[in-house]
Amino acid sequence: MPKLSLPAKAQFELPEDVIYLDGNSLGALPKGSVEKATRTIQSEWGQQLIRAWNTAGWMDLPRQIGNKIAPLIGAAEGTVATGDTLSIKVFQALDAAIKMRPGRTKILSDTGNFPTDLYMAQGLLRSLDRGLELITVAPEAVEEAIDDDTAAVFLTEVDYRSGRRHDMMQITKTAHTHGAVMIWDLAHSAGAIPVHMTASNAEFAVGCTYKYLNGGPGAPAFIYARPDIAGQIDPMMSGWLGHDAPFEFEPDYRPALSTERLRIGTPAILQFAVLDHALEVWTQTSIDEVWENAIELSNLFIERVEDSCPDLTLATPRDPELRGSHVSFHFEQGYAAMQALIARGVIGDFRAPDIMRFGITPLYLGPEDIEAAADHIATVINDRLWDDPTFKTKNRVT
Numbered sequence: 001m002p003k004l005s006l007p008a009k010a011q012f013e014l015p016e017d018v019i020y021l022d023g024n025s026l027g028a029l030p031k032g033s034v035e036k037a038t039r040t041i042q043s044e045w046g047q048q049l050i051r052a053w054n055t056a057g058w059m060d061l062p063r064q065i066g067n068k069i070a071p072l073i074g075a076a077e078g079t080v081a082t083g084d085t086l087s088i089k090v091f092q093a094l095d096a097a098i099k100m101r102p103g104r105t106k107i108l109s110d111t112g113n114f115p116t117d118l119y120m121a122q123g124l125l126r127s128l129d130r131g132l133e134l135i136t137v138a139p140e141a142v143e144e145a146i147d148d149d150t151a152a153v154f155l156t157e158v159d160y161r162s163g164r165r166h167d168m169m170q171i172t173k174t175a176h177t178h179g180a181v182m183i184w185d186l187a188h189s190a191g192a193i194p195v196h197m198t199a200s201n202a203e204f205a206v207g208c209t210y211k212y213l214n215g216g217p218g219a220p221a222f223i224y225a226r227p228d229i230a231g232q233i234d235p236m237m238s239g240w241l242g243h244d245a246p247f248e249f250e251p252d253y254r255p256a257l258s259t260e261r262l263r264i265g266t267p268a269i270l271q272f273a274v275l276d277h278a279l280e281v282w283t284q285t286s287i288d289e290v291w292e293n294a295i296e297l298s299n300l301f302i303e304r305v306e307d308s309c310p311d312l313t314l315a316t317p318r319d320p321e322l323r324g325s326h327v328s329f330h331f332e333q334g335y336a337a338m339q340a341l342i343a344r345g346v347i348g349d350f351r352a353p354d355i356m357r358f359g360i361t362p363l364y365l366g367p368e369d370i371e372a373a374a375d376h377i378a379t380v381i382n383d384r385l386w387d388d389p390t391f392k393t394k395n396r397v398t
């Protein structure tokens with residue numbers, strides 16, 4: 001039975017007057033992060049200076065963190081490289097996939113994919129200028145659109161707006177039946193739902209660590225490559241830290257033998273240190289336990305909001321197996337309503353055109369938070385508190 005309140009809650013720093021339902025966009029601050037950052041800055045950078053790459057283990061940090069992320073996505077040790085941002089990892093995975101299928105003409109994605117994923121694909125295809133085409137179809141139509149001209153199928157497992165989840169096993173199987181390479185974006189999966197990269201047999205996965213993994217704004221991204229293909233990848237961005245022996249300073253690029261060849265340049269050590277600290281929570285709980293709790297909390301949230309707010313329409317699948325760890329509702333005045341909620345301390349976010357999005361993060365949310373949030377939502381919607389000009393001016397970040 002899920003416990004509904006994980007002991008991890010006490011390990012996060014959250015403002016007293018806030019119910020935080022946006023951990024799917026920026027995870028909460030783990031307690032001890034400030035101390036960890038201070039130690040890294042003062043005693044490592046300040047005192048050890050350049051020696052810290054060896055003496056403080058900076059050089060090994062990206063690989064160690066890859067090995068802490070690997071079990072959370074069902075991947076084996078040594079298969080996850082970290083660094084850069086997710087957009088860059090998308091670019092690398094797509095380029096590698098295209099090179100693995102010369103002669104094929106299509107990259108297939110869906111219309112629900114996150115814009116940067118599609119933008120990166122468009123930019124890559126423009127610069128390759130080989131007549132490759134990016135095709136986007138409705139999420140439900142992906143499987144039937146895969147054919148023998150498809151070089152790569154490139155999908156985000158959990159839709160950032162609706163929370164709808166693709167069937168990773170089934171779609172990967174169909175992609176492989178047609179000889180296409182499979183790339184999964186796990187931005188809304190890693191740390192949220194159980195993922196089984198090895199079992200899926202997909203070639204690549206990419207993801208970020210500032211959402212459900214609580215690594216802080218701009219925290220390093222990750223990329224998984226299936227071990228049997230990692231050694232065949234021809235990296236487009238052949239940086240020195242993806243070289244087999246960076247400190248040999250050889251004139252020519254020679255890629256590392258593993259997924260490490262997908263690293264590029266010097267890692268952002270301060271962000272890595274904070275992320276390393278954030279990943280410690282996973283020694284006390286498991287992704288299965290977190291997901292079981294997420295199901296209970298999401299069901300409770302849906303039930304409460306639907307009961308009290310007939311004007312909101314559920315945008316997220318009801319079946320937990322078909323969704324990720326956020327719950328969304330359609331509401332025409334969604335932006336203003338979300339601003340009114342935020343003014344009351346209930347923080348979710350808004351995604352155009354009309355989605356009010358609420359992240360369910362059991363690491364630091366319990367049923368009392370969910371119930372209180374639902375009460376606030378009912379007040380804002382039913383008393384039309386959103387109908388106020390101050391809530392209708394759009395900010396840069398929504």
Ligand SMILES: *Cc1c(COP(=O)(O)O)cnc(C)c1O
Binds near residue numbers: 088
């Ligand atoms: C959050 C998110 C991104 C963000 O990419 P960055 O390079 O980290 O800004 C990309 N893709 C998906 C699917 C996301 O959810």
